[in-house]
Amino acid sequence: MTMTDVQSAETSACASEIVSGWLADFGEAVARRDFETVGDLLLDDVWWRDLLALTWDVQTFRGREKVVAMLGDRIAGVEAAGFALEGATPEFSELLGERIIETFFTFTTREAHGRGVLRLVNHNGQWRAWNVLSSMQDLIGHEEASTSINDVNRPEYRTPVPNRATWSEKRSAEREFADFEPTVLIIGAGHAGLMLGARLQHLGVSHLIVDKEERLGDNWRLRYAGLSLHDTKWFCRFPYLEYPDNFPLYIPSELMGDWIESYVNFMQLNAWVRTEVKSATFDERERRWTVTVVREGIERVLRPSQLVFATGMAGKPRVPETPGADRFRGEVLHSSRFPGGRAYAGKKAVVVGTGSSGLDVVQSLYEGGAEAVTVLQRGSTYVMSGVHGVPIFFGQFWSETGPPLEDADLLSNSFPLEFMLEKVAPPATRAIAELDADLLAGLNAAGFEADTGKGDEGLLGAALNLSRGYYIDKGCTQLIINRDVRVQRGEIAKFTENGVVYSDGSSEDVDLVVFATGWENTREMARPICGDEVTDRLSPVWGVGEDGELRGTFCQSGYPHLWFNVGSTSVVRGMVKALALQILGVEKGLLTPKGLTEGSATDSVRVGG
Known part of the structure; x- marks a missing residue:
């Protein structure tokens, strides 16, 4: 009998014994392919999320039957073994009203080093798994590069070399790709492109990041004055390089632009600016893309193996077609082109849309001296205060007292998305709404519809599904509550020469209409480059x-050797290692690309799958 089925006092030593016992029982049962015993170690409603380690995919399995079936199908193929408690002593804690033990563990497969998160619950006197994450950390033989004191023995540090190239000369050669091709071409030099570049750089995979901006960081630097990130600096960190302790809580856009430029330099990433991608075609037999780019007016053809779109979650701006727009004497623009409120001092404006972008624009117009601002709300919006919402949603992992970044990301990834939406988000959303009761009542009294979303999913549901607007308050709610800006419900039915007519029949003379109405699906960014056949x-x-x-x-995107890397800073940072490892897996013949035609897939292999 192990500590898996022993009840004891809640001490750290006891927690360690329980976890070690569970891992031993699990490892022994797996080794002898005794999946009946494996099932006894799991709750009926167990959640298991795998990031590549067992499935070479990002997958969630819910329920004992499905988890046992997955383990039975995958464990032998990948030769998972060596399940052991990692590092710090596990502790008893509480999650959703349940007393649990939460801990990290390590394991290996034939191909990889793995790391996981285990949450145990005492069920009828036996500690069973409620939530498990199995995550690939490194491919064996292709671990991330790091500097060691033993590097003093390397020849370049102790042997004279005639006409030795300088560091800057080496970097220039690496960056220009004059004599060789990049393995991975990344379109977009925002946070997603840079984070993937950094991961690939550490894995020894050649990469090139291209962007049409004039200067690295201009995608943030040139946005409207006063813009800052809506998430805290701890939530928006980059891999490998921490922000200074005195960085602002919400990083201003200009500072984020400078950070991006510095990150490229410090991480030794290969990036070209003033570069536009014109076309890309894939040769399935050669497993290479032919990509035509124009860099500073000069055309060049690149032949990467992998193509990644890291162009952001926003595709083509979505602006509703509205009758009479051609008659309107004022200015109409999408929020992505908004230059800042100061440009419209003394003007009358309407902002269509009440998500983060729309309410940011409203506040910028007010602070910039607009004569009058109307915000047009088409549907309800999830709103939470920063004062109450940020500590509840982000405080545990993302603050100055949070765990190390790699641990925080692993803990965050360990919760399956549906687990978060079904079990974690609703009570958190309700708790925030109770604390924000006066704010929400004030908004609704002003005619602004604020609610907690479908099933009280709140912020998480809105962010994950982009089904509705959401806003973490940075001041605009007070403008609405105080009637400093006017709320109008409905749609713009038509334009007139001097203004707009709303769907309720009322009208208003305005000088500016800003559509903060979102974007087309990011997939459409591939269409003008790769064509309809690929994009479809x-x-x-x-x-x-x-x-x-x-x-x-x-x-995998549905088309071989083509990937998307999009999401918020935190989501990308937490998942980009899995993307980089999949790209490496394809390059090393360990992962078969999906979407290859039958004739071109005959020489591919999938080890352990």
Whole structure:
């Protein structure tokens, strides 16, 4: 009998014994392929999320029967073994009203080093798994590079070399790709492109990041004055390099632009600016893309093996077609082109849309001296205060007292998305709404419809499914409550020469209309480059799919050797390692690309699968 089925006092030593006992029982049962015993170690409603380690995919399995079936199908093939408690002593804690033990563990497969998260619950006197994450950390033989004191023995540090190239000369050669091709071409030099580049750089995979901006960071630097990130600096960190302790809580856009530029330099990433991608075609037999780019007016053809779109969650701006727009004497623009409120001092404006972008624009117009601002709300919006919402949603993992970044990301990834939407988000949303009761009442009294979303999913549901607007308050709610800006419900039915007519029949003279109405699906960014045949085979990008995972990003896209890497800073940072490892797996012949035609797939292999 092990500590798996022993009840004891809640001490750290006891927690360690329980976890070690459970891992021993699990490992022994797996080794002898005794999946009946494996099932006894799991709750009926167990959740298991796998990030590549067992399935070479991002998958969630719910329920004892499905988890046991997955383990029975996969464990032998990948030769998973060596399940052991990692590092710090596990502790008893509480999750959703349940007393649990939460801990990290390690394991190996034939191909990889793994790391996981285990949450145990005492069920009728036996400690059973409620939630498990199995995550690939490194491919054996292809571990991330790091500097060691033993590097003093390397020849370049102790042997004279005639006409030795300088560091800057080496970097220039690496960056220019004059004599060789990049393995991975990444379109977009925002946070997603840079984070993937950094992961690939550490894995020894050649990469090139291209962007049409004039300067690295201009995608943030040139946005409207006063813009800052809506998430805290701890939530928006980059891999490998921490922000200074005195960085602002919400990083201003100009500072984020400078950070991006510095990150490229410090991480030694290969990036070209003033570069536009014109076309890309894939040769399935050669497993290479032919990509035509124009860099500073000069055309060049690149032949990467892998193509990644890291162009952001926003595709083509979506602006509703509205009768009479051609008659309107004022200015009409999408929020992505908004230059800042100061440009419209003394003007009358309407902002269509009440998500983060729309309410940011409203506040910028007010602070910039607009004569009058109307916000047009088409549907309800999830609103939470920063004062109450940020500590509840982000405080445990993302603050100055949170765990190390790699641990925080692993803990965050360990919760399946449907687990978060079904079990974690609703009580958190209700708790925030109770604390924000006065704010929400004030908004509704002003005619602004604020609610907690479908099933009280709140912020998480809105962010994951992009089904509705959401806003973490940074001041605009007070403008609405105080009637400093006017709320109008409905739609713009038509334009007049001097203004707009709303769907309720009322009208208003305005000088400016800003549509903060979102974007087309990110998948459409591929169409002008790759064409209809390729794009139509791609999965939609973003939103929780039927499998409980995000669609189309951080996983195979539906077309071979083509990937999407999109999401918020935190989501990308937490998942980009899995994407980089999949790319490496394809390059090393360990993972078969999905979407290859039958004739071109004959020479591919999938080890352990």
